[in-house]
Amino acid sequence: MTVAPHFQHKNGVLHAEDVALPLLAQKHGTPLYVYSRQALRDAWESYRSAIGDRKVLVCYGMKANSNLAVLHEFKTLGAGFDIVSGGELARVLAIGGDPSRIVFSGVGKQAWEMKAALDAGVKCFNVESEAELLQLSAVADAEGKTAPISLRVNPDVDAKTHPYISTGLKDNKFGIAIGHALTVYQRAQSLPGLRIVGVDCHIGSQITEVGPYLDALDKLIKLIKTLAEHGIRLAHLDLGGGIGIRYTDETPLSPATLLDNVFQALKDNGLEHLELVLEPGRSLVGNAGVLLTKVEYLKHGETKNFAIVDAAMNDLIRPTLYSAWHGVVPVVPRGGAEAPHYDVVGPVCESGDWLARDRQLNIQQGDLLAVMSAGAYAFTMASQYNTRPRPAEIIVDGKADHVVRPRERIQDLFATETTLPTA
Numbered sequence: 001m002t003v004a005p006h007f008q009h010k011n012g013v014l015h016a017e018d019v020a021l022p023l024l025a026q027k028h029g030t031p032l033y034v035y036s037r038q039a040l041r042d043a044w045e046s047y048r049s050a051i052g053d054r055k056v057l058v059c060y061g062m063k064a065n066s067n068l069a070v071l072h073e074f075k076t077l078g079a080g081f082d083i084v085s086g087g088e089l090a091r092v093l094a095i096g097g098d099p100s101r102i103v104f105s106g107v108g109k110q111a112w113e114m115k116a117a118l119d120a121g122v123k124c125f126n127v128e129s130e131a132e133l134l135q136l137s138a139v140a141d142a143e144g145k146t147a148p149i150s151l152r153v154n155p156d157v158d159a160k161t162h163p164y165i166s167t168g169l170k171d172n173k174f175g176i177a178i179g180h181a182l183t184v185y186q187r188a189q190s191l192p193g194l195r196i197v198g199v200d201c202h203i204g205s206q207i208t209e210v211g212p213y214l215d216a217l218d219k220l221i222k223l224i225k226t227l228a229e230h231g232i233r234l235a236h237l238d239l240g241g242g243i244g245i246r247y248t249d250e251t252p253l254s255p256a257t258l259l260d261n262v263f264q265a266l267k268d269n270g271l272e273h274l275e276l277v278l279e280p281g282r283s284l285v286g287n288a289g290v291l292l293t294k295v296e297y298l299k300h301g302e303t304k305n306f307a308i309v310d311a312a313m314n315d316l317i318r319p320t321l322y323s324a325w326h327g328v329v330p331v332v333p334r335g336g337a338e339a340p341h342y343d344v345v346g347p348v349c350e351s352g353d354w355l356a357r358d359r360q361l362n363i364q365q366g367d368l369l370a371v372m373s374a375g376a377y378a379f380t381m382a383s384q385y386n387t388r389p390r391p392a393e394i395i396v397d398g399k400a401d402h403v404v405r406p407r408e409r410i411q412d413l414f415a416t417e418t419t420l421p422t423a
């Protein structure tokens with residue numbers, strides 16, 4: 001089962017674009033993240049063509065995949081960036097990204113991060129609480145700068161996604177309750193060092209229907225009108241990210257469906273002058289990557305069979321964290337007899353260390369498997385648990401492959417640690 005068009009079997013071998021994955025495994029070892037540059041470009045094109053000549057700024061939600069080569073590709077294609085930390089800001093600056101196309105999200109921005117973003121000159125701070133607003137005002141004022149702000153409001157809509165990745169409900173930590181937004185905007189007006197430029201929401205991730213977006217938009221439009229009645233006029237509306245991808249049989253909404261519906265609603269309400277900002281992450285990178293892993297051992301237990309592979313939960317945590325489903329595909333499929341079912345598990349000392357469950361796989365020790373749809377929230381959520389070096393990241397471009405982040409070396413994992421001094 002292959003879901004991503006840029007990863008296909010040719011002559012019985014799984015390829016990334018024109019490169020056979022066994023060659024990459026041989027050259028770079030496993031586990032290995034493999035991205036397709038063409039897949040990044042095609043995903044970008046799905047937004048670009050949907051936008052046409054409408055006023056939309058796509059700020060790539062880089063927490064999904066912050067590899068510098070990926071960021072550079074999107075910068076070249078014309079993206080801005082949605083950042084959530086000083087570290088992400090540093091990455092964008094490192095690839096020569098334009099700060100005036102950066103929006104800064106996140107519930108816990110620290111003073112040093114605010115200062116760094118002010119110094120860089122970001123487009124907007126998406127402020128998530130009154131306390132943050134006060135701190136930003138103080139930092140900007142002390143710096144003799146003005147911080148462009150929008151409030152991230154929590155519209156209390158159900159994004160109909162996994163509870164851990166739903167962010168627009170009353171119970172979530174994110175944003176300012178929409179009913180309280182007018183008061184906070186008025187507070188912002190009275191504080192030094194702030195300039196109101198927009199409004200923002202982000203209701204969740206892996207959203208497959210347009211309905212939740214339109215419910216949120218409806219509430220935002222009402223707020224924008226109320227603000228205008230109070231003399232607060234906005235230049236942009238940021239609807240966040242969240243468009244889902246196909247992991248198995250989902251039919252996610254397309255950027256075109258989202259944009260057509262959003263612009264219709266804006267037009268119906270006389271708000272088409274507003275710039276629309278989007279912060280897509282997963283939909284730009286999710287199906288542009290696979291995690292390549294080798295079967296170390298097969299273990300046939302009393303109630304279950306296990307395929308023990310060399311990738312683990314530290315490399316890809318989504319399955320165990322969200323019970324997320326990722327396709328697992330033999331790189332060189334074997335024909336023949338009815339195959340057993342396996343749980344595909346890693347070497348980490350946790351029962352939760354699994355990548356896939358109950359998959360029918362015709363495999364033998366030493367075979368290569370590709371864990372599909374591993375371009376988003378995969379390497380960026382990887383850790384070094386069990387002192388496991390994080391895998392290399394490779395970009396394939398037609399027939400060529402480039403190491404864009406080498407595999408970590410074990411000695412580097414503790415190189416800067418010290419033992420306690422002895423007397």
Ligand SMILES: Cc1ncc(COP(=O)(O)O)c(C=O)c1O
Pocket residue numbers: 061064082105106167202204205206240241242243279280281282283
């Ligand atoms: C504020 C914000 N913007 C953008 C994104 C990107 O979301 P997605 O990868 O689902 O498009 C996220 C993550 O959910 C987010 O929290």
Ligand SMILES: N[C@@H](CCCC[NH3+])C(=O)O
Pocket residue numbers: 063165205206318322376377
């Ligand atoms: N990390 C999550 C998505 C969270 C999005 C960030 N707000 C995932 O893998 O699906």
